[in-house]
Amino acid sequence: MKVIVTDNYEQLSARAAEIIEDQVNMNSGSVIGLATGGTPLGTYKHLIKGFQERSVDYSKVTTFNLDEYVGLEEDHPQSYHQFMEQNLFNHVNINHTRTYIPNGNAESLEEECLLYEQLIEEIGPPDLQLLGIGENGHIGFNEPGSSFQGFTHIEQLDESTREANARFFNSKEEVPLEAITMGIGSILKSKAILLLASGEHKAKAISQLLKGETDEQFPASALLDHPNVTLVVDRAAYQLVEADEGERDHAQ
Ligand SMILES: O=P(O)(O)OC[C@H]1O[C@](O)(CO)[C@@H](O)[C@@H]1O
Numbered sequence: 001m002k003v004i005v006t007d008n009y010e011q012l013s014a015r016a017a018e019i020i021e022d023q024v025n026m027n028s029g030s031v032i033g034l035a036t037g038g039t040p041l042g043t044y045k046h047l048i049k050g051f052q053e054r055s056v057d058y059s060k061v062t063t064f065n066l067d068e069y070v071g072l073e074e075d076h077p078q079s080y081h082q083f084m085e086q087n088l089f090n091h092v093n094i095n096h097t098r099t100y101i102p103n104g105n106a107e108s109l110e111e112e113c114l115l116y117e118q119l120i121e122e123i124g125p126p127d128l129q130l131l132g133i134g135e136n137g138h139i140g141f142n143e144p145g146s147s148f149q150g151f152t153h154i155e156q157l158d159e160s161t162r163e164a165n166a167r168f169f170n171s172k173e174e175v176p177l178e179a180i181t182m183g184i185g186s187i188l189k190s191k192a193i194l195l196l197a198s199g200e201h202k203a204k205a206i207s208q209l210l211k212g213e214t215d216e217q218f219p220a221s222a223l224l225d226h227p228n229v230t231l232v233v234d235r236a237a238y239q240l241v242e243a244d245e246g247e248r249d250h251a252q
Helices: 009-026 042-055 080-087 109-123 159-168 184-188 200-210 220-223 233-252
Strands: 001-004 032-036 062-065 067-069 129-130 153-157 180-181 193-197 229-234
Touching: 001 233, 009 042, 009 129, 009 193, 009 229, 062 080, 062 109, 067 080, 109 153, 109 180, 153 229, 180 193, 180 200, 184 220, 193 220, 200 220, 200 229, 200 233, 229 233
Parallel strands: 001 229, 032 062, 032 129, 129 193, 193 229
Antiparallel strands: 067 180, 153 180
């Protein structure tokens, strides 16, 4: 895993956007996997700036989002459909027929999962998959204990995840109980992965990840077996790794 440590969230966002833009500039028909949550917001702002100021062209790009809540209408303000429209798609020249997000309101959710995985197979897999990481190590909505071979499925959200995401809703009770998420096996199909982590609250997760032990109780550790992962992490999220390194140096 390649690790890039930045001084702050702004630098992290600029670096992440640069990596995505390089992919799109290298191949205008790239397939990009996208993430939601707080972490990629700065990256999306930089992508919009790049579109406006440097004419980065998204007209031939295809995107796959990792996940969507079950039971929220597409136009619900907290649906990931809305998140993507508001924070990226409405501001760049992306072709909306090529932006894929699971339908959390499908009549048959099982069928929706199969169809989504089939689309990833047929159109994808992503050339580059953007990922955040939960405080409990989740990637997409794959909670601890998820199989590393799993494909798109319905996931019961951990109480800790619902608490963490309650900040986007009026209360925790409003946070859906389930989501459709690409599985860890689906994510690992991506040719390259860009993992972002920012802030002190992610420090424990990053320290655990970089210990290098693969464990299904810590979903992000599945990435350790992928040949092309770049972690962009700010100093706040990297602090426990630096502290450990400092202690080791001291002991030598
Ligand atoms: O970026 P945040 O808001 O800290 O969330 C981290 C991860 O949690 C999720 O929002 C799901 O809870 C993911 O989509 C995201 O990658």
